[in-house]
Amino acid sequence: MTFLVLACALPQYSNWWPFFMVAFYLLAPFPIVISRRYGDGTGNTNPCREIALFITAILVVSAFGLPIILARAPQATPVIMWGSAGLVITANIIVFLTILGFFFAFDNDDVDYSMW
Structure with missing residues (x-):
């Protein structure tokens, strides 16, 4: 999120269009979560x-x-400068890898949570 805010707020870019990426960050995990809920679970x-x-x-x-x-x-x-686009793409890589890591870490349903 820091790269995304930098892409919007740095003085040479100063354009808030890249902040619309937050919508993609919020929507991306929902199809997988919904399919796990309504799938057969095997x-x-x-x-x-x-x-x-x-x-x-x-x-x-x-x-x-x-x-x-x-x-x-x-x-x-x-609409946005190329430097801002680079910062947004860097933010995309970090956020989507974090979401992927979350799904890998908590993929197993039979995890014993008392070990945390």
């Missing part, structure tokens, strides 16, 4: 899980594509 592939993975992949790719599109906007001045 870990096998089923249509619900496959659709959830597809929607999550769309959200992640869109989160990486939006800053590039905003930096290449065909105007006299781009």
